[in-house]
Amino acid sequence: MAVLEMKHLKKDFDNTPVLKDINLTVNEGEVVSIIGPSGSGKTTLLRCATLLEKMDDGSLQYLDDTIAKSVNGKSVYENKKALRKATSYYGLVFQNFNLFPHYSVLKNITEAPILTQKRDKNEVNEQAMSLLSKMGLEDKADAFPGQLSGGQKQRVSIARALCMNPKILFFDEPTSALDPELTLEILAVIKKLAATNMTMVIVTHEMLFAKEVSDRMIFMDQGVVVEETTPENMFHSDNKRTQEFLGKYTDLL
Amino acid sequence: MSFLEICRQLLPGMGITLQIFFITLLFSIPLGLAIAIGRMSRFKIVSWIFRLYIDIMRGTPLMLQLLVVYFGPYYMFGINISSSYRGIAVMIAFSINYAAYFAEIYRAGINSIDKGQWEAAYILGYNKVQTFAKIILPQMKKRIIPPMTNEMVTLVKDTSLAFSIAYAEMFTEAKRIASAQTSMMPFVAAALFYFSFNAIISLLSNKVEKKLSYYD
Ligand SMILES: Nc1ncnc2c1ncn2[C@@H]1O[C@H](COP(=O)(O)OP(=O)(O)OP(=O)(O)O)[C@@H](O)[C@H]1O
Ligand SMILES: [Mg+2]
Numbered sequence: 001m002a003v004l005e006m007k008h009l010k011k012d013f014d015n016t017p018v019l020k021d022i023n024l025t026v027n028e029g030e031v032v033s034i035i036g037p038s039g040s041g042k043t044t045l046l047r048c049a050t051l052l053e054k055m056d057d058g059s060l061q062y063l064d065d066t067i068a069k070s071v072n073g074k075s076v077y078e079n080k081k082a083l084r085k086a087t088s089y090y091g092l093v094f095q096n097f098n099l100f101p102h103y104s105v106l107k108n109i110t111e112a113p114i115l116t117q118k119r120d121k122n123e124v125n126e127q128a129m130s131l132l133s134k135m136g137l138e139d140k141a142d143a144f145p146g147q148l149s150g151g152q153k154q155r156v157s158i159a160r161a162l163c164m165n166p167k168i169l170f171f172d173e174p175t176s177a178l179d180p181e182l183t184l185e186i187l188a189v190i191k192k193l194a195a196t197n198m199t200m201v202i203v204t205h206e207m208l209f210a211k212e213v214s215d216r217m218i219f220m221d222q223g224v225v226v227e228e229t230t231p232e233n234m235f236h237s238d239n240k241r242t243q244e245f246l247g248k249y250t251d252l253l
Numbered sequence: 254m255s256f257l258e259i260c261r262q263l264l265p266g267m268g269i270t271l272q273i274f275f276i277t278l279l280f281s282i283p284l285g286l287a288i289a290i291g292r293m294s295r296f297k298i299v300s301w302i303f304r305l306y307i308d309i310m311r312g313t314p315l316m317l318q319l320l321v322v323y324f325g326p327y328y329m330f331g332i333n334i335s336s337s338y339r340g341i342a343v344m345i346a347f348s349i350n351y352a353a354y355f356a357e358i359y360r361a362g363i364n365s366i367d368k369g370q371w372e373a374a375y376i377l378g379y380n381k382v383q384t385f386a387k388i389i390l391p392q393m394k395k396r397i398i399p400p401m402t403n404e405m406v407t408l409v410k411d412t413s414l415a416f417s418i419a420y421a422e423m424f425t426e427a428k429r430i431a432s433a434q435t436s437m438m439p440f441v442a443a444a445l446f447y448f449s450f451n452a453i454i455s456l457l458s459n460k461v462e463k464k465l466s467y468y469d
């Protein structure tokens with residue numbers, strides 16, 4: 001079953017097309033990674049999927065819920081309430097974490113489920129502590145984000161997203177603000193999540209990681225999907241642009 | 254007249270000065286927030302109206318605004334103004350003037366918070382009001398303390414403008430006693446009062462700022 005379905009997505013910035021007719025379907029339990037050069041529209045695609053940005057044209061659906069449909073070449077979104085509800089389907093892990101600096105680690109994770117999902121406080125606290133211990137951060141529950149390393153911050157932000165029990169989790173270059181050692185730490189966490197059948201879409205420049213963790217890879221360039229296939233095929237692609245982009249990595253594989 | 258006696262005579266005026274100060278803050282702090290929100294409205298006309306308001310309040314002398322608020326009802330509508338309206342006019346003029354300054358401080362404070370904070374909150378299901386109250390405001394508070402303190406220090410001194418409509422706050426009284434006694438002492442006492450009051454404000458502001466810095 002498709003958790004996310006985006007069809008014929010178009011998005012312009014200042015009359016410059018940034019996404020041109022993109023289709024993206026993600027099935028339950030699938031890990032899809034998106035690769036491509038800088039400026040190809042990867043972030044914009046995730047931002048459209050997470051409603052941080054509105055599509056100009058195209059449709060968007062989470063499970064059985066239509067969030068936006070295309071009417072006469074324009075995206076028409078559901079009302080505010082429906083969009084609000086839609087946010088509960090997904091989580092997003094930002095490149096720069098965006099933790100709330102004035103909250104403790106625990107409160108960063110627990111406030112939203114309690115406040116916006118109206119869940120039981122004890123149950124949420126328990127889940128948060130169990131997530132923290134899975135992330136090796138149980139002793140940091142009372143720390144503030146400013147006291148953590150980048151890798152620890154990113155683990156907290158992953159825990160924060162997971163505590164909302166999303167159906168799908170988006171990552172936008174979760175490791176590019178981190179040094180190599182901390183990068184490995186976060187990649188290990190994401191691999192563990194993949195093993196639990198979490199549905200994920202990962203934008204990354206870590207090609208080896210993408211190859212290892214993904215069920216499917218998407219190569220984007222200049223606002224279009226150039227190729228969409230298994231990691232195996234992607235790295236042995238006949239497509240010239242794919243080859244060019246992956247050229248510097250294939251030697252490593 | 255001894256210095257102590259002068260201070261004693263200035264005491265009721267000091268009370269009134271404090272009253273102007275606190276009542277102005279009481280009204281202008283929340284009013285400023287409403288104005289800031291209006292100023293940041295995505296509806297162009299709304300934001301333009303609030304911007305005009307802020308520009309007028311900041312671009313014309315407070316003393317002039319005070320006179321307009323005090324004499325306006327009589328000059329414009331022929332309403333007889335009683336002397337009890339003096340105090341009210343002072344509070345109104347000060348509140349609407351300071352609200353404009355506070356609004357700009359809030360706006361700068363809100364804009365100084367990273368956009369990512371709004372976005373993270375949105376994804377986590379916070380609505381706008383929740384995001385503002387729980388995520389933005391607490392972070393903004395710390396950043397606006399220094400400019401707010403500046404404004405409060407100015408407000409302490411501006412209370413003396415109330416003399417222009419003969420409202421019996423401390424400075425008006427000091428001037429009266431000074432000319433009656435042909436003495437500088439009332440002015441010295443007034444200066445001491447303003448100075449100490451502002452010293453206390455600075456001290457408190459430092460304390461509050463430290464307290465709000467608990468997280469970094
Ligand atoms: N808010 C915006 N306003 C105007 N142009 C934008 C905006 N956001 C992105 N763009 C432009 O859209 C294009 C795609 O940007 P996007 O951030 O989606 O690329 P990306 O694939 O994520 O790149 P990177 O790998 O560097 O993160 C770029 O040309 C960028 O300059
Ligand atoms: Mg990007």
